[in-house]
Each structure stands twice: as structure tokens, then as C-alpha cells.
Amino acid sequence: MDAATVQKIVREIEKFVPATESEHVGRVVSVGDGVVAIDGLSKAVMGEIVHFEENKGKKLADAMKDGGAIQGLILNLEEDGVMAAVLGDTARVQEGMTVKSTGKILEVASGDELLGRVVNALGEPIDGKGPFKKPTMMPVERQASGVIDRQSVSVPLQTGIKAIDAMIPIGRGQRELIIGDRGTGKTTVAIDTILNQKNEPKERRPICIYVAIGQKESKTARITQQLREAGALEYSIIVDAPASAPAALQFLAPFAGVAIGEYFMDAGRDVLIVYDDLSKQAVAYRQLSLLLRRPPGREAYPGDIFYLHSRLLERSARLSEEKGGGSITALPIIETQEGDVSGYIPTNVISITDGQMFLITDLFNKGIRPAIDVGISVSRVGSAAQTKAMKAVAGGIKLELAQFRELEAFMQFASDLDKETADRIESGRRMVEVLKQKNGAPIPLEKQVAAIYAANQKFFLAVPVGKVTAVEQLFVDFLDAQHKKTLDEIKKSAQLSDESKKDLNKAMEEFRLAHPEHFASK
Amino acid sequence: MENEYAHALAEMIEKGMSPAKAVGELHKTLLAHGREALLPRIGRAFARIAARKRLKSELRLTVATEGDARQAEREAKATLTDLDVDSADLETVVDGSLIGGWRLEGRERLVDASYKKYLLDIYHRATGAV
Numbered sequence: 001m002d003a004a005t006v007q008k009i010v011r012e013i014e015k016f017v018p019a020t021e022s023e024h025v026g027r028v029v030s031v032g033d034g035v036v037a038i039d040g041l042s043k044a045v046m047g048e049i050v051h052f053e054e055n056k057g058k059k060l061a062d063a064m065k066d067g068g069a070i071q072g073l074i075l076n077l078e079e080d081g082v083m084a085a086v087l088g089d090t091a092r093v094q095e096g097m098t099v100k101s102t103g104k105i106l107e108v109a110s111g112d113e114l115l116g117r118v119v120n121a122l123g124e125p126i127d128g129k130g131p132f133k134k135p136t137m138m139p140v141e142r143q144a145s146g147v148i149d150r151q152s153v154s155v156p157l158q159t160g161i162k163a164i165d166a167m168i169p170i171g172r173g174q175r176e177l178i179i180g181d182r183g184t185g186k187t188t189v190a191i192d193t194i195l196n197q198k199n200e201p202k203e204r205r206p207i208c209i210y211v212a213i214g215q216k217e218s219k220t221a222r223i224t225q226q227l228r229e230a231g232a233l234e235y236s237i238i239v240d241a242p243a244s245a246p247a248a249l250q251f252l253a254p255f256a257g258v259a260i261g262e263y264f265m266d267a268g269r270d271v272l273i274v275y276d277d278l279s280k281q282a283v284a285y286r287q288l289s290l291l292l293r294r295p296p297g298r299e300a301y302p303g304d305i306f307y308l309h310s311r312l313l314e315r316s317a318r319l320s321e322e323k324g325g326g327s328i329t330a331l332p333i334i335e336t337q338e339g340d341v342s343g344y345i346p347t348n349v350i351s352i353t354d355g356q357m358f359l360i361t362d363l364f365n366k367g368i369r370p371a372i373d374v375g376i377s378v379s380r381v382g383s384a385a386q387t388k389a390m391k392a393v394a395g396g397i398k399l400e401l402a403q404f405r406e407l408e409a410f411m412q413f414a415s416d417l418d419k420e421t422a423d424r425i426e427s428g429r430r431m432v433e434v435l436k437q438k439n440g441a442p443i444p445l446e447k448q449v450a451a452i453y454a455a456n457q458k459f460f461l462a463v464p465v466g467k468v469t470a471v472e473q474l475f476v477d478f479l480d481a482q483h484k485k486t487l488d489e490i491k492k493s494a495q496l497s498d499e500s501k502k503d504l505n506k507a508m509e510e511f512r513l514a515h516p517e518h519f520a521s522k
Numbered sequence: 523m524e525n526e527y528a529h530a531l532a533e534m535i536e537k538g539m540s541p542a543k544a545v546g547e548l549h550k551t552l553l554a555h556g557r558e559a560l561l562p563r564i565g566r567a568f569a570r571i572a573a574r575k576r577l578k579s580e581l582r583l584t585v586a587t588e589g590d591a592r593q594a595e596r597e598a599k600a601t602l603t604d605l606d607v608d609s610a611d612l613e614t615v616v617d618g619s620l621i622g623g624w625r626l627e628g629r630e631r632l633v634d635a636s637y638k639k640y641l642l643d644i645y646h647r648a649t650g651a652v
Contacts, residue, residue, distance in 0.1 A: 008648035020635040022601060025627065027577065039574055040630045059619050060638050064645055080574070098632060 024101040026081060028052070031093050034246045035291040036072060038099050039081040047105045047141055048074045050084055053098040071122075072099065073106055073248060076292050083292050085248035087122060108256045109135030110263035115207065116233045118224060121241040121249040121256045127224075138259040140252060144314035151320045153354075156385040157206065157272060157329050160196025160442020161189060161370055163435045166394035166452055168357050168377050171385025172206070172270050173318025173327040177349055179334045179341060180359030184371050186333045188439045189357070190274040191223060193331065195230050196442030197272065206270035206329065208236040211257035214243045214250050214280030226440065243280075247291075250284035251308075258315045261328045265317070268324030273316070277333035278309060282345045299344050306348050313352050355379035368436060374401055387445060387494040393452040397431065404428025423461075430460040433468035446490040447476045450504060453496065459508050462519040471518045475511050483507045524560055527552075528567035532575075581605070581628035583612045586620040586636070594624030601626055601633050 026040030041050070052070040055063040070092050076083035086093055087106075108123030109132050118127040125131060153171030170176045178186045194208040210227075212220045220240050227233040237260060241253035254275045261271040275281070282305055289302035297303050309332075316330040332353065334346050339361065341350070350356055357377040364371035386394070407425050411417065417425070434455040437443065443451075451472050454460065463471045479487055486503040490496060512519055527548065534544040552558045585594045595602075595609050602609055607629075617625075622637035 005648060009644055012644040012648045020597075020633055022604070023632045023634070025630055025632040029574070040578065042630060055638070055642065057617060057619055060621060060641055063638065063642055098627065100632065 024103075026050075026099045026101070028093060028095055028097040028099060029081065031086075031090060031095060033287075033291050034086050034090050034248055035288070036084050036086060036090075036093055036099075037081060038072075038084060041074075041082050041099065041101055044074050044077065044082050044101050045105075046074060046077060049102045049104050049106050050074060051100045051102060052086075052093050053100060054092060056098055073252070075288070076294070085251075085288055085292075086246065087248055087252075088246075090246065106140040106252070107137040108140055108259050110138045110260040111135045114237045114260060115235060116237075118220075118238040118240055119256075119260075121239065121245065121253040123239075123256055123260065126240060136263055138263050140255045140259045142259065142262065142315065144311065145317045145319060145323070149320055149323050150317050151325075153318055153381045153385050155270075155318075155327075156382075156387055156390075157193075157270075158196055158200070158445050159189070159193040160199065160444065160448075161192055161437055162443060162448045162452065163370055163372050163374065163437070164189070164357065165386075165390060165445065165448055166435075167374050167398050168355065168372070168379040169382035169386040169390065170329065170331075170355075170379060171318075171382045172329050173316065174355070174379070174381055174385070175313045175316045175330040175332065175353040176379060176382070177332050177334060177353040177356035178359065179336060179346060179350070179356050180371070181336050181339055181361050184359035184361055184364050185369060185439065186335070186359055187219075187223070187276055189359070189370055189372075190276060190331050190333060191226065192439060192442045194227065194236060194272065194274070195232050195440065196444075197235065198230065198232055199442070199444045204270070205235055206272040206327075207261070207264045208232070209239060209257050209261050209271060209273040210236060211239040211241075211254050211273065211275050213241050213253050213275065213277060214245075214284065215240075215276065217242045217244070230440070247284040247287040251281055251288055254278065254281055254312050258312060258328065258330075262315065265319060265326035265328050266324065268319075268326045270326060271328045273328060273330050275312075275330065275332040277335050278312075278349060279333075279335045279345055282308070301344060305345070306352075309345075309349055310352050313349075354381045368432060369439065370437060374398055375405065389449045389490050389494050389496040390445065390452075392496040393449055393456055396456070397435075397452065400424075400428060400431060404431070427458060427461060429465050430463070430468050431455055433465060434460065434472055436469050443476075444491065445494070446487040447479070449490055449496060450479055450487065451476055453501070453504055454508055457505070457508065459512075467518060471515075474515065474518070475508075478511050478514070479504075479507055482510070523557075524563040524567045525571075527560065527564045528571050531564065531568055532571050579629065581607055581612055581626070582615055584615045584617045584620060584625040584627070584636075586616070586618055586622050586624075588616055590622065590624060597635065598624060598626045598633065601631070605629055605631065 024043055026038040028036050029039045030037045050072045054066055071087045072084035073087055074082050074084045113132050117125055120126050153173045155172040157170045157172045159165055178189055180186050197205050197208055224238055227236050239253055239257040241250045257273055261273050264271045285308055286301050294302045313330055316328040318327040319325055332349060334349050336346055355378045358373045359371045360373045403424060407421055411425055434451055460468050483503060486500055489500055531544055531548055535541055552560060583594055583598060585591050591614050620636035620638050623635045625636045626633045
């Protein structure tokens with residue numbers, strides 16, 4: 001023990017007043033798989049935190065060596081006792097152990113000092129950067145904001161992904177589901193969205209919370225590193241409940257994430273939260289429910305699995321101006337099996353959210369990335385939040401792509417096509433190319449608008465399909481270098497004025513003259 | 523199934539039926555339903571229920587040394603009055619790890635006035651551990 005600790009202990013002894021308060025206790029009767037049955041605690045309430053007393057019978061020196069208190073979360077109230085999930089190492093809980101009621105429900109630390117940090121599902125730092133100094137404690141379970149406290153979604157949340165910002169726009173306070181099979185780029189879409197927030201001015205930039213549920217530690221470490229390298233960690237918080245964490249922590253992690261987010265929302269700030277992924281949370285909750293002997297329902301999920309997700313996602317909101325005008329935008333992720341979106345959990349979450357983007361394996365394998373199937377993806381409230389500039393250029397893209405997909409199927413059979421059909425196919429092919437995007441490279445709104453405007457003006461029609469992405473990139477770089485004013489104007493006004501259109505047309509002409517080699521064939 | 527029968531047996535006895543008669547009645551019921559084979563399991567379940575009930579009603583005063591018992595009883599008097607317990611019903615146990623003071627536990631209540639608890643509280647506050 002160092003001298004400073006000894007000094008502190010002496011000071012504590014000097015001001016110490018012994019208290020002999022009576023505590024409400026129970027006794028562990030059985031332990032197994034992260035769940036304990038406790039006798040007694042007849043006054044305990046649902047969701048209450050209990051402490052397991054490890055020190056009974058131990059010598060003082062041994063008791064001092066123990067780590068932090070083992071906590072439990074009461075999940076079942078029964079006739080003779082209660083059942084609780086252990087929030088930590090179950091091996092430390094033994095039969096006969098005394099369990100103390102705390103009278104408190106679970107809270108997690110939140111506040112500005114969490115920015116740039118990695119925490120576990122209990123809000124404790126796990127990145128080795130030390131404890132939080134003065135965090136604000138937020139309840140993990142909280143009633144979602146009511147109707148009066150909310151306002152409709154009207155402010156855009158730019159993802160930096162052309163296909164999304166143009167066709168499936170997301171607004172602040174919206175819940176947009178990202179759904180698809182494994183390996184289709186769901187996490188990439190979410191992370192790119194976080195990275196793109198760097199393009200937002202600091203005062204409007206949302207706090208980003210990435211909740212990793214049942215993920216490999218290596219994946220979370222990679223994401224943390226990616227965010228750090230891109231300078232995005234400074235406005236982000238990572239809540240990590242890895243696959244190796246007990247089911248109780250995996251089930252709690254999204255609630256901890258949203259509780260952290262609510263601190264910022266209550267302070268009038270915008271928050272973006274990614275739940276990666278809720279399928280794994282549902283599996284963890286199923287495990288916990290079966291161990292708690294709750295009756296299994298469809299696919300052995302408990303009866304309240306819908307409520308689990310609805311009460312979580314309902315906490316995403318855009319608050320009224322009277323309440324500070326803060327918001328929480330949620331991007332829940334659901335993993336499907338073999339593209340089956342009619343599964344129990346996918347349909348539940350689809351029905352709860354305000355839209356969904358489907359990522360398709362076939363598109364991914366064809367090299368169309370992000371592999372979003374725009375035909376079946378939808379944003380129910382986001383269009384109200386789309387900027388005028390994007391609305392002006394993105395209006396017809398969805399229809400054009402739908403027509404292209406239909407004609408594309410015919411194209412394989414028809415040997416000669418009329419000119420109009422052939423043009424539509426050529427234009428569609430190029431639009432698909434324009435909407436392709438590398439991962440980790442979100443594009444600011446003004447550049448997206450310029451690229452899509454150019455595509456609408458058939459600027460890329462004379463460019464070979466295979467070169468469209470490269471030419472588009474060159475064109476955007478050209479605009480950045482030669483027509484920065486126009487881009488700045490679009491960014492500032494979020495509108496595409498006639499003046500800007502004229503400038504863009506002029507820029508396209510200049511680019512065509514400067515790079516005729518790209519426009520050689522048609 | 524055996525738990526339900528064991529609970530019923532315990533309830534019959536608690537309501538004043540003699541144990542022999544209660545077991546006899548249970549046996550008759552089991553025979554009538556063709557469930558006689560359950561009897562040994564019901565016996566074990568009953569023992570578990572009885573043990574749990576005993577633990578629930580038990581009140582234990584733990585002291586660091588035998589010599590501390592009297593003073594501990596005096597100090598714990600207020601809690602004992604709250605619980606409507608005569609100090610004669612107390613089971614006194616010696617646990618040297620308490621260092622000093624006493625600890626009263628039972629009937630869903632715990633009053634820990636041991637030196638070990640005080641010292642641990644001080645240590646945790648000083649080191650910032652929970």
C-alpha cells in the first residue's frame with residue numbers, strides 16, 4: 001500500500017462515523033449459468049440492483065484483495081424469493097451467500113468525459129484510461145419520451161453514403177434499421193455514418209455511440225482503431241458487450257448505450273446510436289429468459305421479446321424545443337439468415353423502426369457496395385428531413401433504378417433493343433456505378449449533390465461503365481479544386497439554386513474539355 | 523410435481539394436522555392417483571422446504587469472540603425489539619474474522635456492526651473501490 005493511500009485511510013478514519021443500519025437481505029439458494037435464485041428479498045423490486053456479499057467469513061486482508069462488488073439484477077419476482085442475473089463473474093457467487101438489496105435500479109455513467117472512451121455494459125471504462133472523475137448517473141431503464149415532449153423529424157442526419165442520403169434519407173430522431181445477411185456490410189454502413197459526422201460543423205455534430213453486442217473483441221478493437229485514426233473517436237463512445245460477456249450484459253448493453261445517449265439528448269444535443277446487433281441481443285435475452293424459467297414462445301423467445309426491442313427503440317426521439325430540442329437517432333442492425341427477412345426478430349424490428357435498408361449478398365458479390373437493395377429499402381420519415389439540394393437531384397433516382405432493374409432482366413433475352421430502352425439501360429448502369437462507394441470514405445453532402453446532378457444530366461453517359469466511378473471521383477476532385485465556391489454555396493444553403501446549377505453545368509463542360517480521353521466511347 | 527405435494531404437506535402440518543396424519547392423507551391421495559412412487563422425492567422436497575423455512579426464521583448473532591456476546595446482545599437490542607424477538611431465540615456464533623463488534627442476520631435483515639465492515643468501508647472509500 002502506498003503512502004498516499006495510507007494518508008487517505010487515516011483521513012477517512014478521522015472523519016468516520018460508524019453506522020449500524022439495518023439492511024434488507026436474502027440468501028443465494030442456487031447458482032448456474034449467470035442466473036441465481038435468492039431466498040428472501042421479499043421487498044425487492046423488478047430491475048433492482050443487489051450486491052452479493054463475498055466477505056462473509058473471510059479475513060480482512062483477503063476481503064481487501066477482492067475486486068469490486070459483484071452486482072446482480074433482479075429479473076423475476078417469485079413467491080418464495082427472487083431470481084437475478086449476475087452482472088459479472090458468476091464463479092464468485094456461491095450458494096448460501098448473503099445478498100443485499102440496494103433499493104436502486106441499474107444506472108450507468110454518462111457525461112462529456114465518456115467521449116472517446118470504451119465502456120462495458122455497466123458503463124465502466126474498459127480501455128485502461130482510468131476511471132471517470134465526475135460522471136452523471138443515468139438510469140438504464142427509463143420511460144421513453146411522451147407525445148407532448150416530441151417533435152417530428154425534420155433535421156437531416158447525413159450518412160455520407162450517396163445511396164442512402166439520396167434515396168433512403170435519415171432524419172435526426174429517426175430509427176432506421178440496417179438489415180442483411182452476414183458479411184454484407186451492415187457494420188460498414190453504420191461506421192461510415194459515424195465517420196461522416198466529422199463533416200458536420202462541431203456545434204451540429206451528433207455524439208456517436210456504437211454499441212457492440214456479442215461481437216468479437218477483435219472486431220470492436222478494429223472499429224475503435226478505425227474511429228481513432230479518422231479522428232472520429234473524439235465525438236464517439238463505444239459500449240462493448242463482447243461474445244465472451246455474460247448474457248445479462250449482452251442484453252443490457254443497448255439499454256446502457258441509450259441511457260448514455262439520453263444524457264446528451266436531455267442536454268439538447270443530437271446523438272447517433274448504433275446497435276450492432278439486436279439479433280444477438282435477442283439471443284442473449286432468450287438465453288436469460290430460459291434460465292429464468294420464463295415460458296418460451298415462438299423460436300423459444302420469451303413473450304416479451306417485442307417489448308424488449310420496442311421499449312429500447314422508442315427511446316430514440318427528437319425532443320420538442322421546450323425540452324431542449326435534442327435527439328437520439330438509432331441505427332439498429334439485424335442479421336438475417338439466408339436473406340430471410342420474414343424471421344421473428346427481423347419482422348418485429350422492421351415493424352418498430354421508421355424504415356429499413358436491406359443489404360443483399362448478391363449485390364455485394366456483384367461489387368455493388370454499399371449493397372443496398374433500394375427497391376425494398378425505405379425511410380418512412382426521413383424525406384421530411386432531406387435537404388432541398390438533395391431533394392432536387394435525388395427525386396427520380398429510385399424510379400430510374402427500378403426501371404433499370406426491370407429492363408436489365410429483359411436485356412439478357414432481347415437481342416436488339418429500341419434506342420429509348422437502350423439509353424435507359426445505359427443510364428441505369430452508370431447510375432448504379434455513381435452510387436457505388438468505397439467503405440470508410442463517406443462523402444460530404446455538397447459533393448454527393450454535385451455527383452448525382454452530373455449523373456442526372458447524363459454527364460457520365462459517354463464514359464465507359466467500368467470507368468464511371470473513377471471519372472466521378474476525378475470530377476468531384478476537379479470541383480473541389482476549381483469550383484470550390486459552388487460546392488461551398490451548396491453546403492451553406494443546402495439548396496441547389498439556378499446559379500449553382502449553371503456553375504455545375506459549366507464545370508462539367510470544362511471537365512469534359514480537360515479530360516476528353518474519358519469520354520471517348522459511348 | 524413433488525414440490526407441489528411437499529408444499530401441500532407442509533401447509534397441512536402448519537395448519538395443525540399431526541405429521542403422521544398428514545403423511546397418511548398424502549399417501550392415500552398418491553395411491554388414488556397412482557403416484558405412490560413419488561413419495562421418496564416428496565420427502566426430499568419437504569426436507570428442502572423445511573430447511574428453507576428454518577433458515578428464514580433463523581436469527582443469528584455473530585461475534586468476534588465469545589466474550590463479546592453479551593455486549594453485542596445489548597447493542598443489538600433495538601433491532602431485536604423491531605423484529606419482536608426475544609434475545610433467548612438468538613443463535614450466537616463466533617467468527618474471528620469480524621475482528622470486533624457484531625453482526626446480526628436473519629429474517630431478511632442484516633445489521634453489520636463488525637469492525638471488519640467498518641475497516642473495509644474506510645479502505646474502499648480511500649481507494650475509490652466500490
